Amino acid sequence: MSNRRSTVRTGPHELRLYVAGSSPRSLRAVQNVKRICEAELAGKYHLEVVDIYQEPRRATEDQVIAIPTLIKQAPGVIRRLIGDLSDTSVLRKGLGLLDPGPA
Secondary structure (H helix, E strand, O other), X not given: OOOOOOOEOOOOEEEEEEEOOOOHHHHHHHHHHHHHHHXXXXXXXXXXXXXXXXXXXXXXXXXXXXXXXXXEEEOOOOEEEEOOOOOHHHHHHHHOEOOOOOO
């Protein structure tokens, strides 16, 4: 049994978050992703925030149909998470972070 708070599966995380300007949901999504990443992946992730108002073509290329959308491109399987990402357990699972277990 490990005493570590969380375990990352492998490699740096490559993340792309699609937002719609500075809408409340988009701002919450950015804050929620940054909070988890800084707490558990500090120095081991790259987060690119793409504003669909500034770069609509990129959303089309990535087939984004809802905003905000987080795409985890690496490591492992590509995953898409939609919404303001306020559900920490869903966000952790989508990022491939293992459950820290009981304290």
